[in-house]
Amino acid sequence: MKNKEAYHHGNLQKALLYEGLxxxxxKGEDGLSLRELAKRCGVSVAAPYAHFKNKDEFIYALQDEVMRKLVEKLEITRTxxxxxxxxxxxxxxxxxxxxVENPHHFSLLFSKSExxxxxxxQEDSGKNPAFDELRKAAEPILSHFGVPQVAQHNILLAMWALVHGLAAIVCLHDIASRLREDPEALHSLRNILTVFSGPEPQ
Amino acid sequence: MKNKEAYHHGNLQKALLYEGLxxxxxKGEDGLSLRELAKRCGVSVAAPYAHFKNKDEFIYALQDEVMRKLVEKLEITRTxxxxxxxxxxxxxxxxxxxxVENPHHFSLLFSKSExxxxxxxQEDSGKNPAFDELRKAAEPILSHFGVPQVAQHNILLAMWALVHGLAAIVCLHDIASRLREDPEALHSLRNILTVFSGPEPQ
Structure with a gap:
């Protein structure tokens, strides 16, 4: 990504997101500065503003990028x-x-987003495509076991809150690195999720 | 808490924690400065150091204070x-x-603690007294329904991760305030927790 010419031909936006991630x-979210990122991409400090009105808009684009990667991973698993x-x-x-792989993405994804x-x-289900992936995986199972519609929604939210809680936990200092290095620790994590092994038939 | 004399008689530590919370x-965690807190308590900038070696030690004491309040609330509910x-x-x-009542306490409690x-x-169960309260409430129920020991532990961790996840969520921008003001929103939250209404007998 060192080719200055390439940015001049429409890739600067992509390059800024890449360097941003x-x-x-x-350095974490506080380390994000459009000025610094412009320098890394080898362009003028004004150049990023051709693509992002301000830092907030850049952060939103970065959130979309992170959400896209998360959804991609979930979709592969679901299939x-x-x-x-x-x-x-x-x-x-x-x-x-x-x-666990991207501990800094958690606060970025949830700090300023909807x-x-x-x-x-339930104001706009399309706004959280990661939740939608979990829903697509769970609904056929919950329906198969005859769980009523309202209960389904609460179970879905509970499942999501659980993995969201675990995600919040693994992003804390030193926990993600231990999970990356210690298979035993990863095993404990997996055990917690066995509560998902399926509801009893009604 | 404006009585300077009182601090000279051993209450400065307590006053600093009170002003800290x-x-x-x-202002959030970034707004915590021992120098600023000393000023608020009407003592010299050096005075806090008679009680706390440095800011980290002050933060740990503040975490203990928050944990004590949380456990107190849980204990009342359990009883x-x-x-x-x-x-x-x-x-x-x-x-x-x-x-919901104290959104800033979440990151304080979990940012630098063990x-x-x-x-x-499971390295030292005594280190998380809030989890211990949840455990004390759940164990008799899980045992009553004949859930085996290992499964009990995983269910407990899942319950804790779920409420931890919900706590992480409610501390996000604007969510806590909506929950404080909108009974309907609080009702949705309660519905999620109905997944706790008890396991099926084995």
Whole structure:
């Protein structure tokens, strides 16, 4: 990504997001500065403003990028374990492991976005595509076991809050690195998700 | 708390913690400065160091204070709903509502502490007294329904992760204030916790 010419031909936006995610991993959200990112991309400090009105707009674009990556991972898992009994455990693991690999993405994704509000108050389900992936995996199972519609929604929210809680936990200081290095620790995490192994038939 | 004399008679430590929690609610964790708190308490900037070696030590003391308040709330709920079927829902609500009332306490409590590690790796259960309260409420119920020991531990961790996840969510921008003002929103939250209404007999 050192080719200055390439940015002049329409890739600067992509390059800024790429450098933004890299900086986030190294320095956290406070380390994000459009001026600094412009320097890293080898362009003038004014250049980013051709693509992003201000830093907030850049952060929103970065959130979209993170959400896209998370959803991609969840979608792969959903397709792979489709019709398997363990699909809900695998979906939960995928959600949590995304943040084990990218602990800085958690606060970025949820700090200024409407992703949580969308799910909690059901105001616009399309606003949280990660939740929608969990829903797509869980609904056929819950329906199969005859769980009524209203209960389904509460169970879905509970599942989401659980993996969201685990994600919040794994992003804390030193926990993600231990999970990356210690298979035993990862195993404990997986055990927690066995509560997802399926509801009893009604 | 304006009586300078009182601090000279051993209350400065308490006064600093009191002002610390107040500042946290107004300005967040970044607004905490021992120099500023000393000023608020009407003592010299050096005075706090008679009680706290440095800011980190002050933060740890503040975490203990927050944990004490949270546990107190959970203990009251546990005693009140002891032997009631809804005890797990009520315990979950108490945990979450503590952070609805005190959204700034969440990141303070979990940012630099070992409370999460203690629970996740079972390294020292005594280190997270809030989890211990949830455990004390849930164990008799899980045992009553014949849930085996290992499964009990995983269910407990899942319950804790769920309320922890909800707490993380309610501390996000604007969500706590909506929950404080909108009974309907609070009702949705309670519904999520109905997944706690008790396991099926084995």
């Amino acid at each position: 890299k900086t986030l991993g190294q 792979k374990y489709c019709e398997e009994k363990s699909i809900l455990i695998e979906m939960g693991m995928s959600y949590v492991l995304y943040f 992703h949580v509000q969308a799910v909690l108050w | 107040k500042t946290l609610g107004q 009140k709903y002891c032997e009631e079927k809804s005890i797990l829902i009520e315990m979950g609500m108490s945990y979450v509502l503590y952070f 409370h999460v590690q203690a629970v996740l790796w």
